[in-house]
Amino acid sequence: MSDAILLGKSTLQNSSNPEVFLQARYGNRHGMIAGATGTGKTVSLMVMAEGFSRLGVPVFLADVKGDLAGLSQAAVVGDKLKPRLEKLGITNFAPAANPVVFWDIYGKLGHPVRATVSEMGPTLFARLLELNDVQAGVLEVVFKAADDRGWLLLDLKDLRALLAFAVEKANAKELSAQYGLISPTSIAAIQRALLQLESAGGDQFFGEPALELADFMRVGLDGRGLVNILAADQLILRPMLYSTFLLWLLSELFEKLPEVGDLDVPKLVFFFDEAHLLFDDCPPALQKRVEQVVRLIRSKGVGVYFCSQNPDDVPDVILGQMGNRVQHALRAFTPRDQKAVTAAAQTLAPNPALGDITRVITQLGVGEALVSTLQDRGVPLPVERALIVPPTSRIGTISDEERATVRSRSPVGAKYDTPVDRESACEILTRRTADTAQAPDATAATPKDSAGGWGKTIKDMVFGTGRRQGMIETMAKSAVRSGGSRIGSALMRGVLGSLLRK
Secondary structure, three states: OOOEEEEEEEOOOOOOOOEEEEEHHHHHHOEEEEOOOOOOHHHHHHHHHHHHHHOOOOEEEEEOOOOHHHHHOEOOOOOOHHHHHHHHOOOOOOOOOOOEEEEEOOOOOOEEOOEOHHHHOHHHHHHHHOOOHHHHHHHHHHHHHHHHOOOOOOOHHHHHHHHHHHHOHHHHHHHHHHOOOOOHHHHHHHHHHHHHHHHOOHHHHEOEOOOOHHHHOOEOOOOOEOEEEEEOOOHHHOHHHHHHHHHHHHHHHHHHOOOOOOOOOOOEEEEEOOOHHHHOOOOHHHHHHHHHHHHHHHHHOEEEEEEEOOHHHOOHHHHOOOOEEEEOOOOOOOHHHHHHHHHHHHOOOOOOOOOOHHHHHOOOOOOEEEEEOEOHHHOEOOOEEEEEOOOOEOOOOOOHHHHHHHHHOOOOHHHHOOOEOOOOHHHHHHHHHHHHHHOHHHHHHOOOOOOOHHHHHHHHHHHOOOOOOOHHHHHHHHHHHOOOOOOOOOOEEOOOOOEEOO
8 A cells, every 4th residue: 555654464363454554644633652661662653754754754753762763774684673574474675764864952963953932932931941820921921022022032041131121120110011010039030940941951942043844844855754853862851841842843833834634645744752741740721722732733734643651641632632543562560550551442443353452452562562543534443453564774773973974964954053143132132231331321311201111211222322223123133034023013922822923
């Protein structure tokens, strides 16, 4: 079947579905890969990823353990792989590498991935900083004030400068009257959280050149979709940064891609490994927004596949959207494990030939799984017990030399490897403070603007002195160069707070 991905072969005698496929036209109906550690989830993920790539679908996945990098190298038929192929009856196995692009927030194992502070938005930024409701509300006010004036914040030092500006007595009074109370205590707490984020290396994620989604959705000259692999072995040590980054990326896809309905193949497939981190300590309001995004992003041609140990790591509302399921073995050692096994069994389409699904889940071997995918007319396939086929690429890590070779062939290296630090809010506000200190009498003599203290500051920054460029003028030029809005236009935000353009 040229429009489907072979996942495995049934082990049931006289099965009506001896081969289990994932239909490409239902690839955007989302999916779940679950199972205990060491049961073969990584292999299932690799088989799906390279299957979509062969169909011309770009793929994004996070490499938490370092072994997904093997997708960039052809498999070697050795002592471990050969018996597996014989058991599956595969005689036409053709080892092949996949077109891979490596990414890394820290810029060590792949091209740097960056976003601007404005693009991240206050909702996800508050989660990243682990702020309480009051502090998150103050951050919302600061972002709102910047958005209404068309100001783009590029990196953390811009946000820090804006916080310092907002806490000044006259500005805080004006902002509090317009948007809501700004407490110096809350500002101080946000500044401390920013310091912790910088200490953890999170500042490397914010800046320019910012990631463009088009570079994640490339198709090679051979028609294969690029496999984008995020090196996450260090990032996973910062669970909040890891999950917030993936949430931001998901929100960018949701907000920026057009509606396309159901396609023959998805436009992009997004694998979310260690999915439980997304929902750990997730505020109810944010979780509802995530549920909305997962439910609606299907119409943008994006398939989202969650990978985790237990299906109940994902909320029921989202789990109900997973049309394609690969369930590896679970171990029922504790009461929670037993509950997870029961829950997993209840979410799979029953198959009378299989018997008690709850019992079977605990008896699966390594590389074996219960598989149920959507078939004709979107009807779930009765769950099959299947041996997962091996990927045509290497299962395991790669050497530094192999990684360097892949990076040297990347089509986007020249674009992202060199950071850009243009003039932005930090430099402008620093210069403004210096100007004010040099001419206190001129500042005091300025008549009060009808808009109050904030309006007076804007007037000073716009018209300033003849020698210097005003803050609004400079920020407007910066915003235009970055694709931002014109002066006087408010920046708009979407469901998860990511930046929209008017």
